[in-house]
Amino acid sequence: MERKPYWNPYVAGVGLGLTMLVSFVVLGTGLGASGAIARGAAAVAHAAAPATLESNAYTGGWFADGSPLAHYLVFMAVGVLVGGFVSAATAGRVRPSVERGPRIGATGRIAFALTGGLLAGFASRMAGGCTSGLALSGMSAWIPGGWVFLVALFAAGFAVAPLVRKEWTS
Amino acid sequence: MTFFETGSLATPAAFVAAALIGLAFGFWLERAGFGSSRKLAGIFYLRDFAVVQVMFTAVVTALIGLFVLQSAGIATPASLFTMETTLGPQILGGAIFGAGFVVAGWCPGTALVGAASGKLDAVAFLLAAGVGSLGYAAIYGKLADFNTVGACGAITLPEVLGVPIGVLTAAVLFMALVMFAVIARIERARSTEVPA
Numbered sequence: 001m002e003r004k005p006y007w008n009p010y011v012a013g014v015g016l017g018l019t020m021l022v023s024f025v026v027l028g029t030g031l032g033a034s035g036a037i038a039r040g041a042a043a044v045a046h047a048a049a050p051a052t053l054e055s056n057a058y059t060g061g062w063f064a065d066g067s068p069l070a071h072y073l074v075f076m077a078v079g080v081l082v083g084g085f086v087s088a089a090t091a092g093r094v095r096p097s098v099e100r101g102p103r104i105g106a107t108g109r110i111a112f113a114l115t116g117g118l119l120a121g122f123a124s125r126m127a128g129g130c131t132s133g134l135a136l137s138g139m140s141a142w143i144p145g146g147w148v149f150l151v152a153l154f155a156a157g158f159a160v161a162p163l164v165r166k167e168w169t170s
Numbered sequence: 171m172t173f174f175e176t177g178s179l180a181t182p183a184a185f186v187a188a189a190l191i192g193l194a195f196g197f198w199l200e201r202a203g204f205g206s207s208r209k210l211a212g213i214f215y216l217r218d219f220a221v222v223q224v225m226f227t228a229v230v231t232a233l234i235g236l237f238v239l240q241s242a243g244i245a246t247p248a249s250l251f252t253m254e255t256t257l258g259p260q261i262l263g264g265a266i267f268g269a270g271f272v273v274a275g276w277c278p279g280t281a282l283v284g285a286a287s288g289k290l291d292a293v294a295f296l297l298a299a300g301v302g303s304l305g306y307a308a309i310y311g312k313l314a315d316f317n318t319v320g321a322c323g324a325i326t327l328p329e330v331l332g333v334p335i336g337v338l339t340a341a342v343l344f345m346a347l348v349m350f351a352v353i354a355r356i357e358r359a360r361s362t363e364v365p366a
Binding site for chain 1: 172173174175179180184185186187188189190191192193194195196197198199200201202203205206207208209211212213214215217219220223224225226227228229230231232233235236239244245249250251252253254255256257259260261262263264265266267268269270271272273274275276277278279280281282283284285286287288289290291292294295296297298299300301302303304305306307308310311313322325326327328330335338350
């Protein structure tokens with residue numbers, strides 16, 4: 001299938017904003033993604049070291065009421081995977097690949113993705129959310145923490161960007 | 171009445187609702203082009219402005235919608251979960267997160283969409299983000315003092331600033347429109363440049 005262009009960012013923004021509004025009105029909370037990743041990781045680690053996860057001050061509560069996966073954010077993340085796949089598939093954009101600029105190899109790019117993932121996963125737990133759950137949702141609900149998080153995110157992002165330029169550009 | 175308000179976010183009905191909302195969330199992220207790490211990282215080099223355009227359009231749309239619904243009495247502040255603001259961890263967390271975002275080219279939500287599009291770097295990001303989350307859990311016990319730095323509780327900006335929500339909404343809309351106009355100027359200037 002031919003690869004179709006992305007939609008206008010303002011159209012996609014209105015769609016995303018209305019989705020957020022529905023979430024506010026139906027669930028009473030915003031959108032989120034990092035919580036599901038943390039819970040998924042805890043569920044996997046639990047298979048190897050149940051006592052460690054159950055006695056941990058941060059993850060213990062997730063196991064006290066059953067499975068850490070029995071949480072609305074986990075179901076939302078499954079929805080995101082499916083919705084993302086449907087959109088990509090119907091636009092001819094599903095293709096196994098390692099996305100990178102011409103100056104970096106696939107292995108190097110994966111190493112950067114792993115490094116960034118470690119940082120972002122750690123930081124999302126420290127801040128109590130990510131770009132979705134804290135920035136986007138928090139800002140839309142007038143939470144000061146969401147606005148502060150976004151400012152810190154962009155300040156650090158712009159500061160670090162020159163160091164990793166070779167990942168993306170020629 | 172929201173699932174949050176009735177304390178029923180952990181019920182099968184809420185899980186189904188969350189999955190359907192996630193479906194739309196993932197769809198819009200992918201349509202915006204956020205299944206591409208190069209496009210996402212582009213904002214940090216002022217090469218591609220979609221991240222700012224989509225994000226602020228979404229925020230303004232939700233803010234206006236919430237203002238209208240609350241004015242009409244359809245939504246109440248009590249029906250909406252108010253996340254706590256804790257400036258210390260949210261500023262340091264935001265900074266570490268921003269570094270991770272540009273190094274990886276992904277954030278958690280977009281990486282889910284990237285993985286669904288077949289991007290192996292997104293899969294790597296998600297696995298590492300899981301490990302990073304567990305790393306935080308491992309040192310969580312030692313962060314008790316830090317996690318209270320700048321603790322403000324469950325506050326909102328209209329409360330803190332003492333400004334009516336309608337006025338604040340109009341202010342954010344104005345700020346967003348100025349930003350969009352600047353982006354349009356930059357893009358117009360670039361499109362008329364002769365490629366080197």
